Amino acid sequence: MASTETTAVKDGNDLDGVEAGLDALETVQTSRTPLRETLIRKVLPPVTAIALVLVVWQLLVWGEVAPAYKLPSPSDVWGEVRESWLQGTLFDYIWTSVSRGLLGFLMALAIGTPLGLLVARVKFIRAAIGPILSGLQSLPSVAWVAPAVLWLGLNNSMMYAVILLGAVPSIANGLVSGVDQVPPLFLRAGRTLGATGLKGTWHIVMPAALPGYLAGLKQGWAFSWRSLMAAEIIASHPDLGVGLGQLLENGRNNSSMSMVFFAILLILVVGIAIELLIFSPLERWVLRSRGLLARS
Numbered sequence: 001m002a003s004t005e006t007t008a009v010k011d012g013n014d015l016d017g018v019e020a021g022l023d024a025l026e027t028v029q030t031s032r033t034p035l036r037e038t039l040i041r042k043v044l045p046p047v048t049a050i051a052l053v054l055v056v057w058q059l060l061v062w063g064e065v066a067p068a069y070k071l072p073s074p075s076d077v078w079g080e081v082r083e084s085w086l087q088g089t090l091f092d093y094i095w096t097s098v099s100r101g102l103l104g105f106l107m108a109l110a111i112g113t114p115l116g117l118l119v120a121r122v123k124f125i126r127a128a129i130g131p132i133l134s135g136l137q138s139l140p141s142v143a144w145v146a147p148a149v150l151w152l153g154l155n156n157s158m159m160y161a162v163i164l165l166g167a168v169p170s171i172a173n174g175l176v177s178g179v180d181q182v183p184p185l186f187l188r189a190g191r192t193l194g195a196t197g198l199k200g201t202w203h204i205v206m207p208a209a210l211p212g213y214l215a216g217l218k219q220g221w222a223f224s225w226r227s228l229m230a231a232e233i234i235a236s237h238p239d240l241g242v243g244l245g246q247l248l249e250n251g252r253n254n255s256s257m258s259m260v261f262f263a264i265l266l267i268l269v270v271g272i273a274i275e276l277l278i279f280s281p282l283e284r285w286v287l288r289s290r291g292l293l294a295r296s
Contacts, residue, residue, distance in 0.1 A: 112170075
């Protein structure tokens with residue numbers, strides 16, 4: 001009798017140990033990362049890379065590997081930045097392009113999301129439109145500038161048309177890919193619980209397809225930004241204002257490589273800023289919600 005009780009107690013202790021171990025595995029560390037460690041891990045590497053690029057760039061200038069009118073020095077490019085800042089045009093260049101790009105991307109998002117759901121969920125539409133979307137995604141966005149100018153003229157509508165034609169296929173295809181990766185068990189469980197139709201799409205399909213959808217959004221923004229730059233470089237008009245693409249073209253027309261490098265620098269800065277401020281937080285949130293990233 002005593003042996004039986006001892007065994008029972010031992011088994012109970014083992015179960016308690018297993019439960020405690022599982023609880024420990026599910027526990028997410030919430031301790032805040034020290035500021036010094038954050039600076040070393042996240043700030044120091046990109047700063048070091050930028051410093052290295054500047055050093056190599058300056059060494060190439062000192063080595064006279066190319067004439068000064070072809071390879072300006074970092075100080076010459078900084079002079080362009082300083083001049084545009086003093087003239088009050090720096091933020092005008094940035095805002096002209098960023099406002100167009102974000103508005104065009106939101107329009108593409110509003111069109112590409114329902115289109116992607118239809119293609120993913122309706123077999124006939126997928127067979128009819130799916131290959132066309134893939135073909136449009138592979139088509140260089142610069143190819144749409146000429147017909148857009150002829151159809152709509154030199155105005156903002158032409159810019160938005162080029163952005164939509166470049167971004168909508170990427171967003172739709174990203175959502176289709178995400179929906180295709182949703183486990184069928186999720187769909188059956190949703191139907192069992194009464195989540196069908198739009199309710200099933202909102203509560204089951206979209207959350208499960210979120211990683212693929214987010215990848216499509218990132219690619220859609222990249223296509224939006226590149227499409228806009230191509231449109232601004234090719235199509236110029238006083239009523240359109242001077243965006244970053246037009247600034248780049250002005251540098252070419254004036255044979256000013258320092259202005260060209262200045263425009264390229266601003267285009268890169270905007271692209272990196274959008275990634276760090278919008279898409280990186282979204283990606284971390286998706287990973288955390290799936291237990292793939294510990295909270296810091």
